[in-house]
Amino acid sequence: MATAVARAISGIVVTPGLWTTILVVAASGAGVVVWRISDPIGTAAERAPYRRFAVGLGIAGLGSALAIIAASTTMIAVGGIMMMLLFTEALTRLPSDGGRAARLRNALDGSFIGTCLLFTGWVLLGPNVGGPEVAVEYGLASVTAVVAAAMLGIGVVSAVRTTTYRRRHVLLVSGLGLVALAHVGILISTTGPASVWTCRVMVLLGAVGCVLAAGATYLARRYPGSAVAQPLPRVDAILALVPASLAAVSALIHAVAMGPLTVDAVLLGMVVVVTLSIRQLLAKMDVRHYAEEVADGEEYLRSVVAGSSDFITVLDENRRVRWQAVSSTWRIDSGSRDIIGSSFSDLVHPDDAADVDRYLSGLLAEPCRQRRIQIDARIRDADGVWRDTESTIADQRDVPQVNGLVVHTRDVGKRRSLERELAKLAYADSLTSLSNRRALLRTLEADVAGGSIPCTLLAIDLDGFKNVNDTQGHDIGDAVLKEVARRIKENLRPTDVAARLGGDEFAVLLWCDPENAYQIAERLRAVLAEPYQFDRQATVFLSTSIGLAGCSTADDVESMLRNADLALRSAKQGGKNRIESYDAEFEQRVRRRNTLEQALHGAIDRRELSLVYQPVISLPHRRIVGAEALMRWHHPELGAVSPAEFIPIVEEAGLSALFTAWTLDQVAERLAAWRAAGHQSWISMNLSPRQLHSQQFATNCAQALLQRGVPPGRLVVEVTEHDVAQDIDVLAAQLGTLRGTGVRIALDDFGAGYSSLGQLHRLPVDILKIDRNLVAGGDRGAAPLADVVVRLGERLGLAVIAEGVESQLQLDVVEQAGCGMVQGYLLFRPLAVDDIDLLLAQDAAIQRKSHLAIES
Numbered sequence: 001m002a003t004a005v006a007r008a009i010s011g012i013v014v015t016p017g018l019w020t021t022i023l024v025v026a027a028s029g030a031g032v033v034v035w036r037i038s039d040p041i042g043t044a045a046e047r048a049p050y051r052r053f054a055v056g057l058g059i060a061g062l063g064s065a066l067a068i069i070a071a072s073t074t075m076i077a078v079g080g081i082m083m084m085l086l087f088t089e090a091l092t093r094l095p096s097d098g099g100r101a102a103r104l105r106n107a108l109d110g111s112f113i114g115t116c117l118l119f120t121g122w123v124l125l126g127p128n129v130g131g132p133e134v135a136v137e138y139g140l141a142s143v144t145a146v147v148a149a150a151m152l153g154i155g156v157v158s159a160v161r162t163t164t165y166r167r168r169h170v171l172l173v174s175g176l177g178l179v180a181l182a183h184v185g186i187l188i189s190t191t192g193p194a195s196v197w198t199c200r201v202m203v204l205l206g207a208v209g210c211v212l213a214a215g216a217t218y219l220a221r222r223y224p225g226s227a228v229a230q231p232l233p234r235v236d237a238i239l240a241l242v243p244a245s246l247a248a249v250s251a252l253i254h255a256v257a258m259g260p261l262t263v264d265a266v267l268l269g270m271v272v273v274v275t276l277s278i279r280q281l282l283a284k285m286d287v288r289h290y291a292e293e294v295a296d297g298e299e300y301l302r303s304v305v306a307g308s309s310d311f312i313t314v315l316d317e318n319r320r321v322r323w324q325a326v327s328s329t330w331r332i333d334s335g336s337r338d339i340i341g342s343s344f345s346d347l348v349h350p351d352d353a354a355d356v357d358r359y360l361s362g363l364l365a366e367p368c369r370q371r372r373i374q375i376d377a378r379i380r381d382a383d384g385v386w387r388d389t390e391s392t393i394a395d396q397r398d399v400p401q402v403n404g405l406v407v408h409t410r411d412v413g414k415r416r417s418l419e420r421e422l423a424k425l426a427y428a429d430s431l432t433s434l435s436n437r438r439a440l441l442r443t444l445e446a447d448v449a450g451g452s453i454p455c456t457l458l459a460i461d462l463d464g465f466k467n468v469n470d471t472q473g474h475d476i477g478d479a480v481l482k483e484v485a486r487r488i489k490e491n492l493r494p495t496d497v498a499a500r501l502g503g504d505e506f507a508v509l510l511w512c513d514p515e516n517a518y519q520i521a522e523r524l525r526a527v528l529a530e531p532y533q534f535d536r537q538a539t540v541f542l543s544t545s546i547g548l549a550g551c552s553t554a555d556d557v558e559s560m561l562r563n564a565d566l567a568l569r570s571a572k573q574g575g576k577n578r579i580e581s582y583d584a585e586f587e588q589r590v591r592r593r594n595t596l597e598q599a600l601h602g603a604i605d606r607r608e609l610s611l612v613y614q615p616v617i618s619l620p621h622r623r624i625v626g627a628e629a630l631m632r633w634h635h636p637e638l639g640a641v642s643p644a645e646f647i648p649i650v651e652e653a654g655l656s657a658l659f660t661a662w663t664l665d666q667v668a669e670r671l672a673a674w675r676a677a678g679h680q681s682w683i684s685m686n687l688s689p690r691q692l693h694s695q696q697f698a699t700n701c702a703q704a705l706l707q708r709g710v711p712p713g714r715l716v717v718e719v720t721e722h723d724v725a726q727d728i729d730v731l732a733a734q735l736g737t738l739r740g741t742g743v744r745i746a747l748d749d750f751g752a753g754y755s756s757l758g759q760l761h762r763l764p765v766d767i768l769k770i771d772r773n774l775v776a777g778g779d780r781g782a783a784p785l786a787d788v789v790v791r792l793g794e795r796l797g798l799a800v801i802a803e804g805v806e807s808q809l810q811l812d813v814v815e816q817a818g819c820g821m822v823q824g825y826l827l828f829r830p831l832a833v834d835d836i837d838l839l840l841a842q843d844a845a846i847q848r849k850s851h852l853a854i855e856s
Contacts, residue, residue, distance in 0.1 A: 049090040114153025116243035148180035175212025182206030315405040331382040349378035432485035435499040456517035458508040459547040459564035465504035514550040543577035612830035626682040656688035672708035684716035712742025772804025787817040
């Protein structure tokens with residue numbers, strides 16, 4: 001049989017034709033297409049396998065072309081072997097985990113699978129000839145078949161184990177496998193007793209394989225798809241088990257049906273055994289390497305856990321400790337040497353056990369796994385000390401290696417202590433240890449807002465405490481504040497809350513109605529008024545003002561604080577050292593004052609201010625010799641605001657300089673207009689007490705008058721007797737400077753203050769204005785003081801004006817006293833600019849008629 005087959009093989013003449021040409025064109029064309037299409041694919045590493053596939057296909061086409069030219073199957077065999085070796089090397093470079101070691105494992109596993117399949121087919125379907133009788137062509141076909149089987153096995157393994165684009169790689173391996181099988185089939189057909197159509201079918205399979213390879217490359221570029229491929233461990237195991245089983249079964253069948261294996265089958269079986277042995281050796285080396293890595297990892301983990309401050313345990317679904325870390329910087333005391341099997345709830349403080357059970361039950365009942373919760377509880381350590389701990393519990397029941405709750409317990413005692421200290425600093429006054437404003441607000445929000453228990457808030461302020469700091473130093477001031485805090489605390493009930501709001505301001509929250517709170521406030525005021533003695537240093541005496549507001553007077557916490565502050569403000573304004581309760585009317589006055597203060601800013605720019613002029617009449621001729629400029633304010637919403645209401649606000653708001661400058665400008669402009677009209681009248685303006693201390697005011701007056709060509713004597717500046725009675729030396733100097741510019745000085749409200757005749761002699765004054773209270777005495781038939789002032793003015797060479805004349809009797813009295821000028825509502829009320837200009841024009845016309853009558 002073997003001799004007949006050998007003669008048949010040696011007698012075949014190769015005659016390639018159209019079908020072989022089809023394979024040449026398909027392989028060469030596919031190689032060119034794969035090379036061109038792979039240009040835009042990913043990185044250079046991702047393009048490399050496709051470039052090798054293109055070269056392999058080109059070699060296949062070149063070998064087939066040479067076979068046509070040389071009429072030799074050797075060229076087809078050599079080209080096919082080179083092509084498949086390139087395919088094999090490229091397939092091992094498909095993306096997979098593990099680098100070079102993984103490629104080597106894939107190559108060995110693929111070779112094993114391929115040789116097992118080849119062995120199965122060789123034993124069952126191969127020629128039954130001995131090894132020494134095999135011809136050269138038969139040997140080339142055998143080698144080509146071995147290489148093709150190895151390549152196909154490696155391709156399948158690489159496609160299954162690839163980490164990216166698995167579908168594309170499976171299609172590519174299928175195409176390359178068909179090309180390889182076609183080459184082997186063609187060689188066997190040309191070297192054995194096969195039909196022509198068998199050879200043609202193999203050519204078609206090769207062409208189809210080339211098209212599939214080109215199609216896989218096109219898909220790699222056009223439709224990259226998912227870049228992540230999930231592992232297929234079960235398919236991987238089946239790929240190794242099935243070929244090995246087939247090889248064993250085929251050997252058994254051959255032994256039973258045909259007898260012992262031939263030499264070529266034995267050699268092929270030895271290749272399978274050698275491949276398997278090398279793979280097992282590599283697997284043993286991998287296992288040893290992995291075991292070393294695991295041991296190193298365990299040692300690393302043990303070292304990390306040993307140095308950790310966390311106590312790590314694993315709980316089962318019954319909340320019992322199943323595992324604990326080998327070592328930690330502290331240990332849990334369970335009452336026995338080992339906590340394994342103990343319930344986690346039994347390890348915590350009894351007062352915290354209920355909360356721990358509730359949290360753990362909620363975590364275990366939650367269907368969603370991989371959750372984390374945090375539990376704060378006290379746990380006793382090995383020394384029997386209860387520690388403040390924080391446990392982070394991670395649900396790891398979905399992790400098979402764990403299947404429980406992983407608990408990281410850490411000692412947070414120092415942090416809790418720091419938090420308590422920070423809370424103390426945040427809610428306590430550092431000097432007096434009383435509650436601070438933040439703590440008082442928190443108490444009001446928590447216990448007062450919306451509550452039904454009657455309560456009262458006291459706002460306490462130390463009168464004149466600033467003088468203590470200024471005269472005796474801040475050390476004594478701090479000592480006083482500490483003593484005040486001690487006295488307040490000792491005179492309160494345990495449930496009352498005392499707080500220092502800042503500086504010398506204190507507050508007390510009393511849980512009682514305002515009537516009882518008033519009695520407690522009286523006791524506090526008396527206690528705080530007692531002398532403060534510190535060692536041998538000077539004794540400090542202080543009084544206290546207290547504002548009282550009940551919780552029923554406010555709708556919220558802020559309103560309650562504001563009401564207490566308003567009551568304290570009322571106590572301050574009422575003379576200090578007193579207790580005042582909240583008054584809604586006082587609040588309305590304060591609100592109106594604040595509204596006026598805000599509206600005064602910008603009132604000049606909005607043209608809301610104006611000046612009116614009250615004429616000053618000379619006696620007995622009843623002529624207008626001058627006028628007093630009086631400021632008026634008309635608010636667009638509030639209407640006309642009285643000067644008695646807004647002038648003090650101007651002083652306190654620091655706007656007096658601005659308003660005085662505006663008044664001076666208006667008066668200078670009016671004087672210039674009167675002078676142009678031929679009027680000789682003067683205008684007086686009231687000077688702010690603060691302006692008396694300004695060294696620039698005299699200069700400003702001179703410049704304002706000079707710019708408009710007004711003689712300085714036409715301007716009279718009025719200052720009140722009360723103002724000049726304070727710091728008379730400085731004011732006399734300032735008034736002297738002002739008088740030196742030519743401006744005249746009038747002393748207003750004379751007779752109502754406390755200035756002596758000696759002080760009057762020192763003041764640079766030109767005019768005395770008798771206080772209206774002295775003039776009003778004429779209604780009672782006695783006006784001796786007005787007479788005295790007139791006589792005093794004559795002695796000092798000063799002009800005298802009686803102001804506030806509102807009745808004929810008052811006018812008769814001052815006229816009998818010899819007063820030269822009068823001013824009051826009896827004669828003229830304050831007039832607008834147009835009205836007084838008209839009055840001056842009428843008075844000038846009357847004067848001209850009188851002169852003409854005298855001359856005629």
